[in-house]
Amino acid sequence: MWFAGSLLDLYRVMGESRYLESANDIIESTLREFRWAENGLFFDSIAEEDLGFLSEKIWKIDDNSRLSRILINLSLITGEEDYLNEAEELLKRMSAEYEQYGIFSAPLGSAIDKYLRLVHIVIFGEKEEFERISQDALGVFEPNKTLEIIDTSLNPTRITDLGLSDKSGVYACRRGSCTILKENKIKEDLAEFLK
Structure with a gap:
């Protein structure tokens, strides 16, 4: 196990x-x-x-x-x-x-x-993008999250399964309520969403 x-x-x-x-x-x-x-x-x-x-x-x-x-x-x-x-x-x-x-x-x-809590966070994008996004998303303290990091060029199937069409961002769910966070306010928006 x-x-x-x-x-x-x-x-x-x-x-x-x-x-x-x-x-x-x-x-x-x-x-x-x-x-x-x-x-x-x-x-x-x-x-x-x-x-x-x-x-x-x-x-x-x-x-x-x-x-x-x-x-x-x-x-x-x-x-x-x-x-x-x-x-x-x-x-x-x-x-x-x-x-x-x-x-x-x-x-x-x-x-x-x-x-x-049932917090699920997916950081997705191409390598250069998700490295930048990861810094913001991982800067939010949530110790019991389920985290996925997806390089969209390597795993397009998972992106399709999640229903994501954006090139990069953070897909966050908490108890069935989900949102997509992008651009330059990811850290603040994610912290607010997880309150």
Whole structure:
């Protein structure tokens, strides 16, 4: 699952669909193979053989929180509502258990914050343009954003999928409300939009 998150990060920066497809495959396998039927959470192994203490199925709040964040990212990037619904259910299940973890439940809080905000920012343009635009867009503090950087000359399909026709800019969404920011007020306009 951690590897799936890394592949998703690679896709968000490189824009190569093979990384997204591989991350998607790993997550689909995780959802199928690692779900604990008793409580719906995800455990750390599928070992059936007798490995002593290692054969016990253990769910970890950190790993399950990370999985929910990856599911949210996948939902925002692919538009698949099923991933968002899965993340929501996972967060609900963990929230019934979090008190016993004290400060170690902080990753759950971060995942819940990401779910409540659902901020998706796409910086797009040709190389020279998005380097300039990136400075402005990344200057806005939003720690739980899902960020994509798209070179339009390398990934025109993703631009078409998002319905963008402009040559460059910042496409920002928050809880389903979206806008396109361009020109020289990107930083100020993005900060205002994310309030």
